[in-house]
Amino acid sequence: MTAALRVFAAEGRKQHRRIFGSPLVVFSMLVWPVLTLAATYYTMLPVIESPGAAQRWPLVAEPHRLAAFLAAGALAYTFFFSLVQSAWHFSFERISGTLEALFLTPANRMALVVANGSGALVQNAWLFGVFAIAAAVATGTLHVAHPGMYAVAVVALLVPAVAWGAFLNSLLMFSRDSAFLYTLLDDPLWFVAGVRLPLFALPLWIKAIGLAFPLTTSLVVLRGALLDGLGVRDLAGELAFLLGLSSGLFALTAVLLRVGERHAQRTGSLQLF
Amino acid sequence: MTAAILTHELRKTFPGQRRLLRRTGPAGPPAVDGLSLKIPAGSVTGLLGLNGAGKTTTIKMLATLLRPSSGTATVDGLDVVADSREVRRRINLIAGGERMVYARLTGRENLWYFGQLYDVPRAVLRRRIDDLLALVGLVDAADTLVERYSRGMRQRLSIARGLINEPSYLLLDEPTLGLDAPIARDLRAVVADLARGGVGVLLTSHYLAEVEQLCRHVYVIDRGALVAEGSPAALTAGTRLPYAVELTLAVAAPDAADAVDALAARAGAEVRHDADDEGRPRVTVRHPDDLAGEVTTAVVRAGGAIVRVEVTPPTLEDAILSMAAR
Numbered sequence: 113m114t115a116a117l118r119v120f121a122a123e124g125r126k127q128h129r130r131i132f133g134s135p136l137v138v139f140s141m142l143v144w145p146v147l148t149l150a151a152t153y154y155t156m157l158p159v160i161e162s163p164g165a166a167q168r169w170p171l172v173a174e175p176h177r178l179a180a181f182l183a184a185g186a187l188a189y190t191f192f193f194s195l196v197q198s199a200w201h202f203s204f205e206r207i208s209g210t211l212e213a214l215f216l217t218p219a220n221r222m223a224l225v226v227a228n229g230s231g232a233l234v235q236n237a238w239l240f241g242v243f244a245i246a247a248a249v250a251t252g253t254l255h256v257a258h259p260g261m262y263a264v265a266v267v268a269l270l271v272p273a274v275a276w277g278a279f280l281n282s283l284l285m286f287s288r289d290s291a292f293l294y295t296l297l298d299d300p301l302w303f304v305a306g307v308r309l310p311l312f313a314l315p316l317w318i319k320a321i322g323l324a325f326p327l328t329t330s331l332v333v334l335r336g337a338l339l340d341g342l343g344v345r346d347l348a349g350e351l352a353f354l355l356g357l358s359s360g361l362f363a364l365t366a367v368l369l370r371v372g373e374r375h376a377q378r379t380g381s382l383q384l385f
Numbered sequence: 386m387t388a389a390i391l392t393h394e395l396r397k398t399f400p401g402q403r404r405l406l407r408r409t410g411p412a413g414p415p416a417v418d419g420l421s422l423k424i425p426a427g428s429v430t431g432l433l434g435l436n437g438a439g440k441t442t443t444i445k446m447l448a449t450l451l452r453p454s455s456g457t458a459t460v461d462g463l464d465v466v467a468d469s470r471e472v473r474r475r476i477n478l479i480a481g482g483e484r485m486v487y488a489r490l491t492g493r494e495n496l497w498y499f500g501q502l503y504d505v506p507r508a509v510l511r512r513r514i515d516d517l518l519a520l521v522g523l524v525d526a527a528d529t530l531v532e533r534y535s536r537g538m539r540q541r542l543s544i545a546r547g548l549i550n551e552p553s554y555l556l557l558d559e560p561t562l563g564l565d566a567p568i569a570r571d572l573r574a575v576v577a578d579l580a581r582g583g584v585g586v587l588l589t590s591h592y593l594a595e596v597e598q599l600c601r602h603v604y605v606i607d608r609g610a611l612v613a614e615g616s617p618a619a620l621t622a623g624t625r626l627p628y629a630v631e632l633t634l635a636v637a638a639p640d641a642a643d644a645v646d647a648l649a650a651r652a653g654a655e656v657r658h659d660a661d662d663e664g665r666p667r668v669t670v671r672h673p674d675d676l677a678g679e680v681t682t683a684v685v686r687a688g689g690a691i692v693r694v695e696v697t698p699p700t701l702e703d704a705i706l707s708m709a710a711r
Contacts, residue, residue, distance in 0.1 A: 122501035209484025218473040377452035
């Protein structure tokens with residue numbers, strides 16, 4: 113366990129120095145929330161202002177709550193997409209030649225990918241998180257059943273995000289073609305997970321695809337717990353589904369790491385780029 | 386149990402290239418073909434061969450980065466496949482070409498990072514990092530980003546990284562590639578010290594003088610298979626390559642030249658007469674045995690005045706090239 117914690121510390125510091133530590137990145141993290149929220153709001157504006165929108169989506173009639181709905185979506189998306197970026201960065205370890213050095217060590221592979229994902233999550237999303245919480249408190253849009261639901265919301269966001277990050281890292285550790293991640297997981301993730309639109313507005317087949325992404329259900333729990341005053345009982349189904357999905361992702365990650373490392377040892381692909 | 390890396394009939398064939406919607410291409414020839422080696426603790430063992438001979442593939446199998454297609458490799462009795470995690474604690478690999486370190490971290494941060502992954506006790510790690518930085522001459526650059534390092538400095542940092550877990554066995558794949566001569570010499574001294582301290586070292590290098598200087602035992606491989614083994618001296622002697630005995634005379638001495646010719650004819654040696662840069666007569670005799678004594682005696686007895694004698698023994702490099710040419 114101590115060894116795994118040391119891997120976490122090492123990965124966190126490495127990522128900070130390699131990716132998140134430069135002033136430009138910190139500046140972009142300050143600007144990113146504002147840009148993301150502005151882009152979301154103005155994308156939605158034509159929908160909101162269309163005649164009869166309030167009948168189809170009552171939240172449109174309450175600008176504060178609508179803004180909170182969109183902000184929650186953007187916050188959760190930021191968390192999950194930061195892990196896509198982290199996995200993409202991880203794929204560069206192959207090019208720099210450090211991937212072989214990692215696999216030369218006895219470090220637990222699962223600890224490595226989970227540490228990498230968690231490190232990216234904390235360093236990429238903390239500022240947006242702080243920004244979102246401050247905005248929500250200032251505008252009085254939080255509606256929480258009891259204080260324990262804050263913890264439920266955080267856990268429902270963080271655990272699936274880390275599982276998602278570990279899964280993506282395990283994929284990209286053994287694949288040289290990381291561009292597909294951005295193609296598959298940038299705009300489509302916005303769309304199918306209900307980041308900007310309520311899930312009921314999406315066709316059934318898109319909802320079915322969206323369920324495969326933990327972001328979709330994390331977002332339902334986040335909005336329900338923080339904006340709609342729902343309790344654990346109300347969200348039990350979603351929480352159980354998230355638990356199952358996260359466990360499945362961790363299990364799949366473990367299998368992928370095992371199979372991937374064996375494949376790399378057979379083909380010598382760790383050094384290819 | 387012998388404290389050594391042992392391989393038995395080690396073989397590695399890479400699978401054919403996979404293509405979209407098509408069958409996998411045929412597997413290539415074996416990169417390593419039935420190698421049985423012993424790399425004992427406390428000595429430096431060489432692994433030589435021309436490019437593509439299978440040296441790096443062999444080293445990567447011992448480092449657990451590649452899985453043998455068949456045969457076995459053990460480190461102190463631990464199988465490199467079944468006990469890979471424990472094997473990784475005992476070995477490390479240093480490859481030439483200054484990769485395997487993070488450019489946007491400092492030298493010290495790189496060593497700290499890998500120390501964490503190897504779970505080196507905290508109390509030990511800080512001291513070890515300082516010691517290693519001193520060992521590779523990077524104390525002054527310890528807190529500089531690696532992207533600002535020269536090629537040689539990066540390579541020195543890679544060497545320090547390879548020692549961070551205090552390995553029992555060190556696999557060195559062209560470790561002095563790109564290093565300046567003084568640094569390469571220092572590294573050779575470090576390797577010799579490590580071996581004296583009980584570390585087993587497997588060394589591949591294109592600088593055969595380096596191998597000759599460091600290795601007690603050398604394996605020569607070609608197309609993945611073992612073609613010769615022995616001490617550098619035995620390998621060189623085994624090829625029966627000639628010693629060159631070169632005598633420079635003060636003035637021309639026909640009788641001395643005739644005496645050398647007669648000696649060469651009796652011994653079956655190759656002889657050449659020419660002049661050095663200053664126009665003095667010079668005679669060179671090539672023979673698998675060192676004929677310096679006989680040639681010198683023959684010249685003196687025939688009245689020749691010798692001003693210079695130079696004996697060039699065959700080198701390991703000559704021996705390897707000769708084996709490769711067969």
